[in-house]
Amino acid sequence: MAHGKWNLRPLLPVEVIDIVTLWHTYRVPIIITTFTILIIFRTILHLRVPRVKVSDTPPLSPKLPAEKEKAPLEEKFVAEKVPRRIVGGLKKRKSSEDEVVLACQNIQVIVFFSSLTTTTEKRAKVFADELAQSTKEFAKSTSAIFLEPQLLDLSYIDYDDYFITPPKADANTQYFYLLLIPTYNIDTVLDSFLEHLQETHNDFRIDTAPLSPLLGYSVFGFGDREGWPTEEEGFCSQARDVDKWLAKLTARKRAFPLGMGDSKVDAAERLREWMEGVEDVLGHIATTGGLGEGVIGSGDAVESDVEDLDDEEDEVLFEEQKVAQRKTKVQKKDVLNDVEDIGNTLNLTPADPSEPLELDFTTYNKKARSTPTPVIKEMVPKNSPTYNSLTKQGYSIVGSHSGVKICRWTKSALRGRGSCYKYSFYGIASHQCMETTPSLSCSNKCVFCWRHGTNPVGTTWRWKVDPPELIFDGVKAGHYQKIKMMRGVPGVRAERFAEAMRIRHCALSLVGEPIFYPHINEFTAMLHKEHISSFLVCNAQHPDQLRTLKPVTQLYVSIDASTRESLRKIDRPLHRDFWERFQECLQILREKRFQQRTVFRLTLVKGFNIEDEAEGYADLIEKSLPCFVEIKGVTYCGTSSSAGAGLTMQNVPFYEEVCAFVEALNASLSKRGLEYGIAAEHAHSCCILIASNRFKMEGKWHTRIDYEKFFQCLESGKSFTPEDYMGPETPEWATWGNGGFDPRDERVDRKGRPKILPGEAVGKVKVGKEDEAGE
Numbered sequence: 001m002a003h004g005k006w007n008l009r010p011l012l013p014v015e016v017i018d019i020v021t022l023w024h025t026y027r028v029p030i031i032i033t034t035f036t037i038l039i040i041f042r043t044i045l046h047l048r049v050p051r052v053k054v055s056d057t058p059p060l061s062p063k064l065p066a067e068k069e070k071a072p073l074e075e076k077f078v079a080e081k082v083p084r085r086i087v088g089g090l091k092k093r094k095s096s097e098d099e100v101v102l103a104c105q106n107i108q109v110i111v112f113f114s115s116l117t118t119t120t121e122k123r124a125k126v127f128a129d130e131l132a133q134s135t136k137e138f139a140k141s142t143s144a145i146f147l148e149p150q151l152l153d154l155s156y157i158d159y160d161d162y163f164i165t166p167p168k169a170d171a172n173t174q175y176f177y178l179l180l181i182p183t184y185n186i187d188t189v190l191d192s193f194l195e196h197l198q199e200t201h202n203d204f205r206i207d208t209a210p211l212s213p214l215l216g217y218s219v220f221g222f223g224d225r226e227g228w229p230t231e232e233e234g235f236c237s238q239a240r241d242v243d244k245w246l247a248k249l250t251a252r253k254r255a256f257p258l259g260m261g262d263s264k265v266d267a268a269e270r271l272r273e274w275m276e277g278v279e280d281v282l283g284h285i286a287t288t289g290g291l292g293e294g295v296i297g298s299g300d301a302v303e304s305d306v307e308d309l310d311d312e313e314d315e316v317l318f319e320e321q322k323v324a325q326r327k328t329k330v331q332k333k334d335v336l337n338d339v340e341d342i343g344n345t346l347n348l349t350p351a352d353p354s355e356p357l358e359l360d361f362t363t364y365n366k367k368a369r370s371t372p373t374p375v376i377k378e379m380v381p382k383n384s385p386t387y388n389s390l391t392k393q394g395y396s397i398v399g400s401h402s403g404v405k406i407c408r409w410t411k412s413a414l415r416g417r418g419s420c421y422k423y424s425f426y427g428i429a430s431h432q433c434m435e436t437t438p439s440l441s442c443s444n445k446c447v448f449c450w451r452h453g454t455n456p457v458g459t460t461w462r463w464k465v466d467p468p469e470l471i472f473d474g475v476k477a478g479h480y481q482k483i484k485m486m487r488g489v490p491g492v493r494a495e496r497f498a499e500a501m502r503i504r505h506c507a508l509s510l511v512g513e514p515i516f517y518p519h520i521n522e523f524t525a526m527l528h529k530e531h532i533s534s535f536l537v538c539n540a541q542h543p544d545q546l547r548t549l550k551p552v553t554q555l556y557v558s559i560d561a562s563t564r565e566s567l568r569k570i571d572r573p574l575h576r577d578f579w580e581r582f583q584e585c586l587q588i589l590r591e592k593r594f595q596q597r598t599v600f601r602l603t604l605v606k607g608f609n610i611e612d613e614a615e616g617y618a619d620l621i622e623k624s625l626p627c628f629v630e631i632k633g634v635t636y637c638g639t640s641s642s643a644g645a646g647l648t649m650q651n652v653p654f655y656e657e658v659c660a661f662v663e664a665l666n667a668s669l670s671k672r673g674l675e676y677g678i679a680a681e682h683a684h685s686c687c688i689l690i691a692s693n694r695f696k697m698e699g700k701w702h703t704r705i706d707y708e709k710f711f712q713c714l715e716s717g718k719s720f721t722p723e724d725y726m727g728p729e730t731p732e733w734a735t736w737g738n739g740g741f742d743p744r745d746e747r748v749d750r751k752g753r754p755k756i757l758p759g760e761a762v763g764k765v766k767v768g769k770e771d772e773a774g775e
């Protein structure tokens with residue numbers, strides 16, 4: 001009272017006083033705990049309520065009223081009264097989702113189309129009929145049941161029924177979407193469709209990939225090149241947008257690349273190709289239950305090409321990229337472990353570290369070395385660190401000593417982003433080129449080798465020999481499998497994908513020394529029999545094999561230095577008589593120059609083999625008189641092997657330095673009266689071509705090859721010369737001074753952004769990534 005408060009204690013029973021005291025002491029934790037329990041309870045209740053779509057666009061002509069009628073009352077009530085479930089954040093792919101497995105028996109293909117002037121509608125009808133026939137065929141040989149494809153006009157459906165979640169028919173049916181989309185630069189239904197896709201993806205209340213339960217999707221666009229000649233100018237832009245948004249909404253279940261056709265020119269042909277590809281995928285789903293390797297959601301994606309993905313995909317890929325980066329880190333660590341393993345197990349200490357040392361990377365422990373076994377070993381056995389390392393780098397190992405890998409340029413060409421320099425110089429389309437080797441082993445350890453120092457090395461063949469048939473079939477299968485893995489990659493062109501399924505060129509230069517393989521002639525004969533051209537690169541260390549090599553389309557010898565000392569420093573050869581072998585190979589090449597196209601390949605490494613060596617190289621050219629000299633700035637790959645050799649980015653010459661060297665070399669050749677000239681360039685790869693005047697006609701360079709003529713010459717059984725299969729004129733854009741980038745291709749940087757035009761700022765170009773410049 002004295003303090004103005006009532007004292008109730010004398011009036012209350014003891015229990016009540018205890019409770020009040022307790023309350024005063026613990027009221028804060030009690031309130032917080034009660035509040036938390038209430039929130040948890042509320043959240044659980046909330047999550048158990050089924051998720052419901054909300055439509056912003058009233059259905060123009062609801063196609064499925066009957067189905068809606070059939071919906072249970074309870075569901076209708078929920079649809080009307082309950083707010084939508086909120087699933088925020090990025091979708092994280094669970095490991096179980098890595099493989100899309102057909103979890104049902106029925107496959108329902110829906111063909112969506114839109115059409116203003118009816119061309120797409122007519123084509124869509126024919127397309128759906130034909131698809132119905134082919135899916136019936138699949139049904140005969142598999143347990144999957146293909147329901148009759150549905151044909152739906154985007155103008156007459158409620159987008160919410162199909163493009164927020166796949167339709168809910170029954171648990172036994174899964175959906176596959178095909179969309180045939182024209183493009184209009186005026187307001188059409190396609191604008192609201194695209195808006196809907198975009199809104200669905202950005203709607204924070206909905207999962208960012210709500211269409212991921214689909215089996216897959218693919219889009220085909222109709223456009224008109226007359227009015228919209230290029231993609232930048234709008235050709236098929238709306239089909240490209242639909243493809244982009246569906247990739248996001250389905251968590252990248254692009255089952256087949258976007259197809260595009262010009263309504264006035266080639267739409268029918270392009271659509272047919274695309275249809276064949278789509279049927280192939282559907283057949284694959286029916287037989288295996290999955291989309292096949294390479295399509296996200298069903299296996300491996302793009303090897304190491306994560307950084308090549310479009311900006312448009314970044315948003316969706318965020319989580320996946322992090323996983324990929326984590327993976328890369330783990331892989332790097334593993335590679336390191338492997339190399340360490342090799343080092344530890346070999347435990348070799350050369351008496352003189354500067355002396356070349358013959359290493360056998362297939363020997364794994366001291367015990368194995370000290371007790372030689374009479375059994376002939378495999379060069380790259382499956383359980384070896386070398387095997388692990390090479391497969392992690394993306395090589396497919398075929399048999400026990402061969403490998404195949406698709407190069408960055410093959411991927412680039414599949415996406416319409418340019419071929420390697422061999423397209424500019426010789427007309428090789430990169431997406432039809434297979435890069436392979438029948439011998440992963442090499443007798444050099446070049447400082448710039450981007451094979452990460454993990455390939456086996458040796459001076460003699462001492463391993464088990466696989467038959468050429470096994471290698472030939474194996475590398476083709478490995479190549480096609482890797483091409484198929486590109487199917488779901490953003491930007492892959494349907495027509496290039498179709499073309500890529502026919503190998504036309506083989507670069508025998510991947511890793512190791514191809515002529516080391518004892519049956520190399522049988523192997524190249526198999527290539528030629530299937531009209532696959534052969535570009536074979538050897539390291540000028542095996543004169544006996546080089547002498548007996550039968551003609552290939554183009555025969556290369558790597559010329560990495562012009563003096564004995566710099567060759568020893570740069571190639572780090574295992575043969576002690578490496579210089580004599582090198583000289584002998586040059587002599588052999590001279591003899592072969594009228595039987596096939598012979599090429600010197602110079603790889604310029606600043607601080608190793610450029611300075612003051614132009615004269616030395618001119619001497620070598622004079623000695624061998626090759627048909628061509630390819631000069632290329634070294635590609636820095638940042639591996640431990642290159643770093644160990646003291647190679648850094650400082651050793652990579654700028655393009656202007658390569659140009660200056662080439663001009664000096666060319667001047668030295670003409671001073672000697674040798675008839676050569678600078679014919680072509682590919683600035684993007686830091687690569688320039690000097691050619692013999694034998695390939696110049698009426699003042700124009702003809703560095704390209706007539707491949708069919710080459711096969712005719714071979715099949716005739718008569719002797720022939722390189723001039724006999726000389727191709728058409730080198731295109732103007734590829735000739736010296738014009739940059740060498742095919743104007744038909746889109747030029748982008750590694751992030752997919754448009755890039756400077758050829759010729760602009762080329763002096764600043766340095767090629768700094770593994771196989772960027774082509775092998």
Ligand SMILES: Cc1cc2nc3c(=O)[nH]c(=O)nc-3n(C[C@H](O)[C@H](O)[C@H](O)COP(=O)(O)O)c2cc1C
Nearest residue numbers: 115116117118119120182183185223224235236263
């Ligand atoms: C007004 C108009 C605008 C068009 N805009 C584009 C365009 O921006 N890009 C394109 O590639 N094609 C464009 N086209 C071509 C159409 O996409 C093409 O003719 C298509 O086949 C039409 O299909 P449809 O007859 O089914 O409506 C346009 C055609 C018209 C009539």
Ligand code: SF4
Nearest residue numbers: 407420433435774775
């Ligand atoms: S870089 Fe080599 S393997 Fe790749 S496309 Fe060009 S020639 Fe073929």
